Amino acid sequence: MQLDDIDRVGVVGAGTMGNGIAQVAATAGYDVVMRDVEQQFVSAGFEDVDESLARLVARDELTRPEADRARDRIDGTTDLADLSDCDIVVEAATEDMDVKQSVFEDLAETCAPETVLATNTSTLSITTIASVVDRPERVLGLHFMNPVPVMKGVEVVVGEKTSEDTLALGHAFAEDLGKETWEADDKPGFVVNRILMPWINEGIRAYDEGVAEMADIDRGMTLGTNVPMGPLELADHIGLDVVLDASETLHEELGDRYKPAYLLKRKVAAGDLGKKTGAGFYEYD
């Protein structure tokens, strides 16, 4: 399959990442079907898309008619069968191997044999996800960054059986969405999260051990290393449950240097998941 053969894009999961991927694909001119397990999640995904498109219009990065056309290109559904005629599907469901494998089994049954199946996983093995389908050569990682409409990078992850054609298509598709790509082997956390997760966990530990106030840890890292967000603010932005899932996978695969911070686990247990729940390390309106 070539880039020109892609007309219809499926997105599985309408959460933080899924609705962002649906938005950028629709803005690039693709017809998009965005699927979640319940209508309330699909509706919440559309609300995020509407807000994000409105911000782009306010910043003169899109015209109102362009934003409206993009919005009209996205269909929402709870029925996986509606993804049957998609040429590429990007899975952005919960970071859990059982969930991902079950989604991929369903996709392999539902979609045509030539459909490319991508996962947006942060840390899980592409090869293990692909092991449940009849076309592992057509499976790859397309790891978008958060927030998808703003962040330029997409990490293209190569599974054990990913074919050269699938990889080339993955790069071309991401570039067509206005992104820049790099390639990583299928090893835990790939490039970005292998390095980012211990950085975030160390920030949380430093706070918990009284090295500095929360805001000073974030200020220290933004002013001291020129990153746009410090570790605690970034953790809230990503979602503390997502950070914990990713950290646990890395810990299991790579050993003790990836152990999640105790305070991270306590916050997740309390339901304080960051921006999306109104409180994490900081509080949000």
Ligand SMILES: NC(=O)c1ccc[n+]([C@@H]2O[C@H](COP(=O)([O-])OP(=O)(O)OC[C@H]3O[C@@H](n4cnc5c(N)ncnc54)[C@H](O)[C@@H]3O)[C@@H](O)[C@H]2O)c1
């Ligand atoms: N949040 C980030 O900063 C970030 C960045 C890069 C990659 N990721 C990865 O993207 C994926 C999604 O993360 P997120 O932050 O969007 O999570 P999220 O919790 O915001 O959204 C996940 C969505 O998937 C839905 N879902 C669960 N099972 C499903 C199924 N079987 N079919 C369809 N939808 C299903 C949930 O209802 C939820 O709406 C994860 O693999 C995560 O690791 C996240």
